[in-house]
Amino acid sequence: MKFILNICQRLGARLLDFFEVMGRLILFALTALKDVLLPPYYPRLIGSQLINIGYYSLTVVGLTALFSGMVLALQSYTGFARFNAESAIANVVVLSITRELAPVLAGLMVAGRIGASIAAEIATMRVTEQIDAMSTLKVNPFQYLIAPRVLAGTIMLPFLVFIADIIGVFGGFLVAVYVLDFNAFAYIQQTWEFVEFIDVASGLVKAAVFGFIITLMGCYCGYYSGRGAQGVGSATTNAVVSASILILISNYLLSQVFFS
Amino acid sequence: MKTFKVEMQDVHKSFGSKHVLRGVNLEVKKGESLVIVGGSGTGKSVTIKTILGLIKADSGKILIDGKDITKASGKERDELLGSCGMLFQGGALFDSMTVWENVAFGLTQGQKMSKKKAYPIAIEKLKAVGLSEDIAQQYPAELSGGMQKRVSLARAIASHPDIIFFDEPTTGLDPIMADVINNLIRKTVKELGATAISITHDMASVRKIADSVAMIYEGKIIWHGPIEKLENSGNEYVDQFIHGKEDGPIRF
Incomplete structure (x- = not known):
């Protein structure tokens, strides 16, 4: 009897913790949104975040997209050759890249790059009392630190994903034409015929949501970081892991909304 | 009835199951320099952070100029706290900014003053704490601990606070530098005509x-x-505390 009671107690405590964290996260997200929309704005900070999140992520996102497109063409060829359906490769590549692979892979890569660095930076500022110091100097840390990052992430991810779309399709094209001996003109024509506005648009909407999630989780985990070096470390880990999981979950939900 | 500059009435604060403040009552007169002493973990830092609003008290009243900041609306609270400055224990300088940008931060970012106008004020404050213009373009990480403390003090006084808080101002400094900082605190507080609340265990x-x-x-x-x-x-x-004796009613 005592054993069962013990289990219930632990489960209950876990559940309460979970709801507390969820509530805090939702409040955090709402405050961040409010501060993104309402003044004061810090244009210079937003600018430097746009460059940091967008421009400096180009290489890693471009490489990811390139090799994903290439391997996609290669793999679908070996699969489709069995049914004499090689002509569907262009179709498969462009749809998978624009709808799923570019936004999700770019999202995960940026979560690793940007989410981690935001969390580490803000957590360090928390641990060394820089955030408290900011408050005592009449600058709202939400407006100064968090809003520019969240705004920049939400704006930049769609751009990154649009570029990843192009590079990914190009990667598929390279393999199809130079490795699998497809006709270049026919491949491009097929790609162009199959792709629809909604395919690209849905990917870009997803990207904006992922950008919001990545920067929000980075800021949240940093802002509520524990003490010392260990606190900074776990804030970084939590930011990347939680952002990645939230990206995958929201990706499914958004696909359901767009394509069912 | 005489109103105090800062008054705490029966303030409580817990972190989880840890009951840190158990009914703090404190009055500070205008222009007075109060020092709160006590061992580590007795609630010194939490006490001043609740006055500053960095930590929210669970219950009790905190009055600044006779107005309860725990009940004041957002704007009113900002105004009451607008007159507070703080020197943090580790300095808490913004490491991504140069020394003068740190000192001018409250002016340029908080009050939206132009950089051109804020620069001479920052230099003046640096001079007030005995630092020269040469270090204005350096980053905090390039300075020694004592210099960082002084820059931090310059930042705290840059916007002419009514009340200044000092969190362990001499911790981690050699005795001579500690004395320099103490004298600076005495001097700046006097010049500003401010009320000072400090915490320390340095007698x-x-x-x-x-x-x-x-x-x-x-x-x-x-x-x-x-x-x-x-x-x-x-x-x-x-x-027991001021003579630093192991024997006595306080047990560790």
């Missing part, structure tokens, strides 16, 4: 900067009196 610092002393123990103020009475407080907790 040399207490004797130098305090007008009155309060001792906190187990989340309560157990003694509060003028500095002259510190040696003859008649309180055995205070006696």
Whole structure:
């Protein structure tokens, strides 16, 4: 009897913790949104975040997209050759890249790059009392630190994903034409015929949501970081892991909304 | 009735199951320099952070100029706290900014003053704490601990606060630099005509900067009196603390 009671107690405590964290996260997200929309704005900070999140992520996102497109063409060829359906490769590549692979892979890569660095930076500022110091100097840390990052992430991810779309399709094209001996003109024509506005648009909407999630989780985990070096470390880990999981979950939900 | 500059009435604060403040009562007169002493983990830092609004008290009243900041609306609270500055224990300088940008931060970012206008004020404040213009373009990481403290002090006084808080101002400094900082605190507070609330466990610092002393123990103020009475407080907790004796009512 005592054993069962013990289990219930632990489960209950876990559940309460979970709801507390969820509530805090939702409040955090709402405050961040409010501060993104309402003044004061810090244009210079937003600018430097746009460059940091967008421009400096180009290489890693471009490489990811390139090799994903290439391997996609290669793999679908070996699969489709069995049914004499090689002509569907262009179709498969462009749809998978624009709808799923570019936004999700770019999202995960940026979560690793940007989410981690935001969390580490803000957590360090928390641990060394820089955030408290900011408050005592009449600058709202939400407006100064968090809003520019969240705004920049939400704006930049769609751009990154649009570029990843192009590079990914190009990667598929390279393999199809130079490795699998497809006709270049026919491949491009097929790609162009199959792709629809909604395919690209849905990917870009997803990207904006992922950008919001990545920067929000980075800021949240940093802002509520524990003490010392260990606190900074776990804030970084939590930011990347939680952002990645939230990206995958929201990706499914958004696909359901767009394509069912 | 006389109103105090800062007044705390029965303030409580817990973190989870840890009951840190257990009914703090404290009054600080205008222009007075109060030092709160006490061992590590007795609630010194939490006490001043609740006054500043960095930590929210669970219950009790905190009055600044007779107005309760725990009940004030957002804007009113900002105004009341607008007159507060703080020197943090580790300096808490923004490491991504140069020294002068740090000092001018409250002016350029908080009050939206132009950089051109803020620069000479920042330099003036640096000079007030005995630093020259040469270091204005350096980053905090390039400075020694004592210099960082001074830059931090310059930043705290840059926007002419009414109330200044000092969190362990001399911790981690050599005795001479500690004395320099103590003198600077005394001087700047006097020049500003500000009310000062400091926390420390450095007795040399207490004797130098305090007008009155309060001792906190187990989340309560157990003694509060003028500095002259510190040696003859008649309180055995205070006696044990100021003489740094292991034997006594305080157990670790």
